[in-house]
Amino acid sequence: MKKVGIIICDRYRNCGGGKCLRAMRERKGGFAIYSTQEPVEVVGYSSCGGCPGGNVEYVPEEMKKNGANVIHLATGMVVGYPPCPNIRNFKKYIETQFGLPVVVGTHPIPQKYMEAHEKLPFWTEHKMAEIARHLMEEPEEVKTAYN
Numbered sequence: 195m196k197k198v199g200i201i202i203c204d205r206y207r208n209c210g211g212g213k214c215l216r217a218m219r220e221r222k223g224g225f226a227i228y229s230t231q232e233p234v235e236v237v238g239y240s241s242c243g244g245c246p247g248g249n250v251e252y253v254p255e256e257m258k259k260n261g262a263n264v265i266h267l268a269t270g271m272v273v274g275y276p277p278c279p280n281i282r283n284f285k286k287y288i289e290t291q292f293g294l295p296v297v298v299g300t301h302p303i304p305q306k307y308m309e310a311h312e313k314l315p316f317w318t319e320h321k322m323a324e325i326a327r328h329l330m331e332e333p334e335e336v337k338t339a340y341n
């Protein structure tokens with residue numbers, strides 16, 4: 195059973211989490227790696243605490259104590275304008291310090307963000323395809339369904 199801790203970008207701290215939870219249910223976006231046969235439960239949900247992400251130093255431990263066996267960094271960190279510059283550091287830190295695997299992404303990239311980023315330099319500058327290609331390459335109809 196996957197027990198998931200989700201960390202979102204603090205710029206979206208008022209988000210109700212609807213897209214993330216829908217994607218978990220539908221096994222899309224960052225959750226596409228899990229079989230529909232495998233139960234997935236959210237055991238923690240928090241923001242990074244604001245730039246530069248100080249809550250990432252602490253909150254994975256609480257999630258782990260509550261049973262988390264994987265951490266997902268929310269898609270907002272990838273699609274924000276600009277994207278989070280600390281994603282790689284978060285991933286490396288959580289995996290090293292807490293021994294928890296980190297998946298980049300929760301819900302699919304909404305198509306409207308995809309189109310905006312194709313005109314912007316941020317993803318190239320951040321080499322985002324190296325860590326989020328699986329999100330970028332989802333079918334357009336899936337991305338459109340998450341607009």
Ligand code: SF4
Nearest residue numbers: 203204242245246278
């Ligand atoms: S850009 Fe990164 S560090 Fe800044 S608030 Fe968002 S997730 Fe946190």
